[in-house]
Amino acid sequence: RGDKSKKGNLNIRLVHRDGAFYLDICDPIRQKEGKRKAPRFEVESSIPDKYVHEIIDVIMPNEVGITPKGKPIEQYQAYTVQIKRKDGEYYAHFIYEEEEYGQELYSQDVISKEVVAGIDINIDRIAVSLVSKQGNFLESKVFYCHELEYVRSNKRNNIVGETVKNVF
Numbered sequence: 001r002g003d004k005s006k007k008g009n010l011n012i013r014l015v016h017r018d019g020a021f022y023l024d025i026c027d028p029i030r031q032k033e034g035k036r037k038a039p040r041f042e043v044e045s046s047i048p049d050k051y052v053h054e055i056i057d058v059i060m061p062n063e064v065g066i067t068p069k070g071k072p073i074e075q076y077q078a079y080t081v082q083i084k085r086k087d088g089e090y091y092a093h094f095i096y097e098e099e100e101y102g103q104e105l106y107s108q109d110v111i112s113k114e115v116v117a118g119i120d121i122n123i124d125r126i127a128v129s130l131v132s133k134q135g136n137f138l139e140s141k142v143f144y145c146h147e148l149e150y151v152r153s154n155k156r157n158n159i160v161g162e163t164v165k166n167v168f
Helices: 049-059 153-167
Strands: 012-017 020-026 040-047 063-066 072-075 079-086 090-094 115-121 125-132 138-145
Touching: 012 049, 012 079, 012 090, 049 090, 079 125, 125 153
Parallel strands: none
Antiparallel strands: 012 020, 020 040, 063 072, 079 090, 115 125, 125 138
16 A cells, blocks of 8 residues: 555555656565565566556656755655456556545535535445535435456446446
């Protein structure tokens, strides 16, 4: 699991260097007794072209300021890496947070609709709560979709589409 304060992920990092991607992996099995740092090794990795820019945005730091000594203050995004073996090949799955922009209501905002919905989306469920214009609870329902974690992408897209139809 990644951590923003530790430049993303300490144990497995994705590195972009000279136009190529490498997994930089910590190897605690080969760590010598009394040594603080475990040795690391790199494995060249391939990223599908449609995700390259998105992945680079995740692994590269954002400058958020400058220290009094003039050095840049860098902020990293946390990400988790899962390595899975399938049919004798290894696949790295990257999990990171995305920001979605929408309308956020504040207490002083005038609500023009009679019903407002709050939606919580997770990998295995979507929870929907409905409240009245005055803020009174009306109804709540959870839509489970546990198989999203392990099915193929075309099946996953179908499940998501059906679940969204059910939510509406």
